[in-house]
Amino acid sequence: MNNKSEHILLSHGSGGKLMHDLVTKSIVSILDNPILTRMDDSAQLTFNGRIAFTTDSYVVKPYFFTGGDIGKLSVCGTVNDLATAGAVPKYLSLSFILEEGFRLDELNVILKSVRQTADEAGVQVVTGDTKVVEKGSTDGIFINTSGLGIIPHGVNVSGSNAKIGDYILLSGTIGDHGIAIMSQREGLRFESPVISDCAPINQLISEAINVSNNIHCLRDPTRGGLATTLNEIAQQSKVGIRIIEQAIPIEQAVQSACEMLGLDPLYVANEGKMVAVVAAPDAEIILNQFHKNKYGTKAKIIGQVVAEHPGRVVMKTPLGTSRILDMPVGELLPRIC
Amino acid sequence: MNNKSEHILLSHGSGGKLMHDLVTKSIVSILDNPILTRMDDSAQLTFNGRIAFTTDSYVVKPYFFTGGDIGKLSVCGTVNDLATAGAVPKYLSLSFILEEGFRLDELNVILKSVRQTADEAGVQVVTGDTKVVEKGSTDGIFINTSGLGIIPHGVNVSGSNAKIGDYILLSGTIGDHGIAIMSQREGLRFESPVISDCAPINQLISEAINVSNNIHCLRDPTRGGLATTLNEIAQQSKVGIRIIEQAIPIEQAVQSACEMLGLDPLYVANEGKMVAVVAAPDAEIILNQFHKNKYGTKAKIIGQVVAEHPGRVVMKTPLGTSRILDMPVGELLPRIC
Numbered sequence: 001m002n003n004k005s006e007h008i009l010l011s012h013g014s015g016g017k018l019m020h021d022l023v024t025k026s027i028v029s030i031l032d033n034p035i036l037t038r039m040d041d042s043a044q045l046t047f048n049g050r051i052a053f054t055t056d057s058y059v060v061k062p063y064f065f066t067g068g069d070i071g072k073l074s075v076c077g078t079v080n081d082l083a084t085a086g087a088v089p090k091y092l093s094l095s096f097i098l099e100e101g102f103r104l105d106e107l108n109v110i111l112k113s114v115r116q117t118a119d120e121a122g123v124q125v126v127t128g129d130t131k132v133v134e135k136g137s138t139d140g141i142f143i144n145t146s147g148l149g150i151i152p153h154g155v156n157v158s159g160s161n162a163k164i165g166d167y168i169l170l171s172g173t174i175g176d177h178g179i180a181i182m183s184q185r186e187g188l189r190f191e192s193p194v195i196s197d198c199a200p201i202n203q204l205i206s207e208a209i210n211v212s213n214n215i216h217c218l219r220d221p222t223r224g225g226l227a228t229t230l231n232e233i234a235q236q237s238k239v240g241i242r243i244i245e246q247a248i249p250i251e252q253a254v255q256s257a258c259e260m261l262g263l264d265p266l267y268v269a270n271e272g273k274m275v276a277v278v279a280a281p282d283a284e285i286i287l288n289q290f291h292k293n294k295y296g297t298k299a300k301i302i303g304q305v306v307a308e309h310p311g312r313v314v315m316k317t318p319l320g321t322s323r324i325l326d327m328p329v330g331e332l333l334p335r336i337c
Numbered sequence: 338m339n340n341k342s343e344h345i346l347l348s349h350g351s352g353g354k355l356m357h358d359l360v361t362k363s364i365v366s367i368l369d370n371p372i373l374t375r376m377d378d379s380a381q382l383t384f385n386g387r388i389a390f391t392t393d394s395y396v397v398k399p400y401f402f403t404g405g406d407i408g409k410l411s412v413c414g415t416v417n418d419l420a421t422a423g424a425v426p427k428y429l430s431l432s433f434i435l436e437e438g439f440r441l442d443e444l445n446v447i448l449k450s451v452r453q454t455a456d457e458a459g460v461q462v463v464t465g466d467t468k469v470v471e472k473g474s475t476d477g478i479f480i481n482t483s484g485l486g487i488i489p490h491g492v493n494v495s496g497s498n499a500k501i502g503d504y505i506l507l508s509g510t511i512g513d514h515g516i517a518i519m520s521q522r523e524g525l526r527f528e529s530p531v532i533s534d535c536a537p538i539n540q541l542i543s544e545a546i547n548v549s550n551n552i553h554c555l556r557d558p559t560r561g562g563l564a565t566t567l568n569e570i571a572q573q574s575k576v577g578i579r580i581i582e583q584a585i586p587i588e589q590a591v592q593s594a595c596e597m598l599g600l601d602p603l604y605v606a607n608e609g610k611m612v613a614v615v616a617a618p619d620a621e622i623i624l625n626q627f628h629k630n631k632y633g634t635k636a637k638i639i640g641q642v643v644a645e646h647p648g649r650v651v652m653k654t655p656l657g658t659s660r661i662l663d664m665p666v667g668e669l670l671p672r673i674c
Contacts, residue, residue, distance in 0.1 A: 015561025015606075016665035039573065040496050041556065042389035042422035044488065052379035055430035055483055056466045059474075085379035093392035093483050097434075129393045133672060137398075137476040146392055146430050146483035151381065159377050219378065224352025236376065269352075328353035335470060 008102040013132030023130060026104070030111040031094070031118075035126040043126035045091060050151040052087035054078060057144040061335040063110070066180050067196030068271075070143055071113035076200045076271055077222065077337060078147040079121045083202040083274070084218040086157035086209055087149030089121055095129040095144040102140055110141065121200035123147070149202075155209060161216040162237035166305040167283035169276040171204060171290055172197065172298040174226050175254040178268035178336050183257055192253045199272030204293040211289045214279035221275055222337055227266040227325040229275050230313045237277075241313045243303030243325075266315075267328050269336045277305060345439040350469030360467060363441070367448040368431070368455075372463040380463035382428060384487070389424035391415060392483040398672040400447070400478055403517050404533030405608075407480055408450030413537045413608055414559065414674060415484040416458045420542040420611070421555040423494035424486030426458055432466040432481040439477055447478065458537035460484070486539075492546060498553040499574035503642040504620035506613040508541060508627055509534065509635040511563050512591040515605035515673050520594055529590045536609030541630040548626045551616035558612055559674055564603040564662040566612050567650045574614075578650045580640030580662075603652075604665050606673045614642060 011018040028036055035043050056077045063070040075092065082089040094114065098107070118125055176197040183194055201220075209215060217237070221229040226248070234241045250265055258265045272295055278286050283301055290296030313325040348355040365373055372380050393414050400407040412429065419426040431451065435444070455462055513534040520531055538557075546552060554574070558566040563585070571578045587602055595602045609632055615623050620638055627633030650662040 010671045011666075011669070013560075014665070014669035014671060015559070015565050016669055018666070019560075020664065038495070038497075040422060041418040042391040042424065042484075042486075044387055044422060045390055046387050047384040049385070050381055050383050053382055053428060053430065053485065054379040054464050055432045055481065057432045057434050057468050057479075057481055059434060059468045059470050061474075081378040085377060085381060087379065091390060093390065095392045095394045095481050095483075097394050097396060097479055127391050131394050131396045131672075131674075133396050133476065137396075137672075138479075139470065139474040142394075142434055142475075142479065144392065144394055144432050144481035144483075146432075146481075147379075148390065148485075149379070158375070160375075222352070223350075223356075228352050327357065328351070329348075329355070332348070332351035332353055334347045334351060335468075335474075337468075 006104050008098045008100060008132055010100050010132050013130055026108060027111060027128065030115050031125045033124045035124065052082050052085035052149045052151055054081040055146040057142060058337055059142050059335050060337050062184060063141055065184050065196055066193055068198035069110055069113050070141060071110035072117045073198050073271060073337060074143040074145045075114055075117040075121060076198050078145040079123060079200045079202050080220045082147045082149035083205040084220055085151060086155035086218065087151045088206060089123045089147055089149040089202050091126045091148045092123050093127045093146045094125045097131045097133060097138055097142040099138045099140050100132055100135040117200060121202055157215055157218050159217050159219060159233050159236040162233050162239050162277045162305050163216060164239055164305055164307045165280050166216055166277045167280050167301050168243065168303040169278060169287060170300055170302045171274045171296045173249040173251050174270055175250060175258060175265035175268035177271040178333055179254045179257045181336050182261065182333055190253050190257060194253050194257060197270055197272035199295050201272055201274055201295050204290060204296050205274060207293060208286050208289050212282040212286050214282040215276055217277040219275050221270045221273055223269050224328055224332065225267040225269055228327060231327045233277060234313050235311050238310050240306040240309040241303060242306050243315050245315050245317050247300050247302040249298045249300050266325060267332060343441050345435045345437060345469055347437050347469050350467055363445060364448060364465060367452050368462045370461045372461065387488040389419050389422035389486045389488055391418040394479060394481040395674055396479050396672050397674050399521060402521050402533055403530055405535035406447055406450050407478060408447035409454045410535050410608060410674060411480040411482045412451055412454040412458060413535050415482040416460060416537045416539050417557045419484050419486035420539040421557055422488060423492035423546055423555065424488045425543060426460045426484055426486040426539050428463045428485045429460050430464045430483045431462045434468045434470060434475055434479040436475045436477050437469055437472040454537055458539055494552055494555050496554050496556060496570050496573040499570050499576050499614045499642050500553060501576055501642055501644045502617050503553055503614045504617050504638050505580065505640040506615060506624060507637055507639045508611045508633045510586040510588050511607055512587060512595060512602035512605035514608040515670055516591045516594045518673050519598065519670055527590050527594060531590050531594060534607055534609035536632050538609055538611055538632050541627060541633050542611060544630060545623050545626050549619040549623050551619040552613055554614035556612050558607050558610055560606050561665055561669060562604040562606055565664060568664045570614060571650050572648050575647050577643040577646040578640060579643050580652050582652050582654050584637050584639045586635045586637050603662060604669060
């Protein structure tokens with residue numbers, strides 16, 4: 001440490017003057033909004049009706065990656081979880097666990113990322129917390145965000161609502177986030193670099209809800225990838241799911257990286273994608289709506305809900321054979337989000 | 338590791354079958370309630386009116402301590418923050434960051450603590466998250482809880498509402514939590530052991546709100562202790578605060594430990610106490626109400642809001658001299674909560 005004041009000290013988390021300065025001069029000044037600047041221990045909000053409430057901790061490694069950083073990710077992940085309830089995200093909490101010695105300039109970059117992504121998603125950070133732990137007691141920075149969103153009247157979306165005959169839509173390519181993180185962590189270089197798909201896709205979902213009342217399930221295929229998400233829906237809804245391998249969009253670079261690393265892209269994490277299970281008559285309308293959003297240009301119908309094999313996901317391969325896609329058992333990629 | 342299945346593995350956080358089993362068999366089965374068991378990515382709740390929203394991450398070391406553990410603390414801290422807004426706490430999120438190798442039996446003890454404290458406070462854990470990081474990347478277990486509470490009609494409590502002439506109440510003794518943690522960390526033994534005051538004091542606050550419309554500020558003196566909390570109120574409300582040293586309740590064992598460790602108990606953390614700034618005519622009524630609650634038997638009126646020295650806290654000592662209580666600048670006790 002050349003200059004102590006440029007790094008996080010234990011005192012930055014101890015409740016005293018240094019913490020007060022960090023909170024007011026860095027955190028609140030970057031995230032500035034009228035609710036946050038009130039500086040009470042709780043934010044006061046007003047709601048009338050149904051709301052969605054969700055939480056996620058982010059431990060991604062490295063915390064700066066191609067296509068984003070832990071700040072952007074911590075907004076996208078929580079905003080997208082709210083969108084899976086059909087909710088319009090409104091408010092976030094933001095809680096840091098920082099390692100003593102963490103660079104203040106890096107914290108500022110991460111905070112600006114939080115602000116920029118929150119602005120894009122239309123949400124405000126209204127309450128927060130900062131803890132500092134001794135050097136060696138953690139890995140740089142961990143973030144928790146919790147989120148609140150408004151569920152519009154008439155919207156009823158749940159992992160248990162998939163119906164036989166429904167179509168399964170996927171909003172874009174698979175595996176981008178996981179492969180971006182992995183290749184950076186392992187120092188791998190590809191001809192064209194793989195960029196994380198990390199993005200807030202709540203607007204994409206709102207637009208779809210505006211054109212259709214027949215969206216039954218929404219879920220973002222993060223940890224465990226597309227295969228895990230489809231298994232969760234099949235189990236929660238007690239239905240079978242059949243997908244077509246050729247229909248699943250994937251970037252060539254991601255495909256090559258997966259082959260090289262021995263990974264199945266169906267199990268690799270995404271951070272800006274949505275699986276939508278929708279009534280068959282509305283599938284084309286929703287697909288067209290997805291295509292109009294910059295995060296949905298590569299959306300596809302990838303399969304259907306079926307009466308056979310309830311609780312299981314089966315994929316039809318280009319050779320015409322069928323493959324059962326199980327829940328993953330072994331070790332997947334750690335610290336992907 | 339003698340038996341792998343008794344410890345947290347990286348796969349417990351990777352989104353696959355092991356994580357699914359951990360979540361359903363341990364976490365959800367212990368915290369069991371109809372909203373949580375729905376197992377969607379977001380909980381769905383209904384509100385009509387003003388709500389309070391708060392978040393805290395807990396990194397206390399050691400995570401088992403005399404009078405509680407990180408599970409109990411993570412409920413109390415957030416519930417008490419909601420109470421500082423005059424809110425009735427209703428729902429919590431619960432997010433774990435676990436170190437690979439963490440003992441599953443310890444996790445279960447912590448989860449049972451969460452459940453028991455949540456039951457006492459009258460709140461439900463409705464959504465959650467579990468991340469696992471490699472051995473050495475963190476320090477056993479970190480927990481984040483975010484909370485939602487309902488602010489009753491007519492309640493208007495804020496750190497900026499203190500008025501000149503108001504009385505300052507403290508719900509009990511100071512320094513118990515910080516000294517309990519410190520003495521355990523340092524392996525110190527006293528004649529009578531110091532027990533953390535960690536407790537959910539939302540009922541104590543609700544009872545006070547029921548007997549008085551004239552509670553202006555509520556704040557729990559956690560990190561930075563009583564002196565920091567009073568400074569925050571003085572600054573937010575732009576008033577002076579004068580307190581009487583002899584009026585501040587403190588256990589003899591805590592006093593002795595502070596003298597031995599060279600700590601000022603006014604700056605030591607509490608986890609089951611509340612500072613209330615109230616209109617003078619209601620002070621006795623509220624004090625009597627505090628005394629009826631098991632967490633308020635030692636409550637005292639400790640001082641008054643004054644027009645002099647706005648933004649500052651001054652303490653009158655038994656010798657009749659005055660001492661300015663500043664915001665702490667240097668290093669306080671780290672990882673106290």
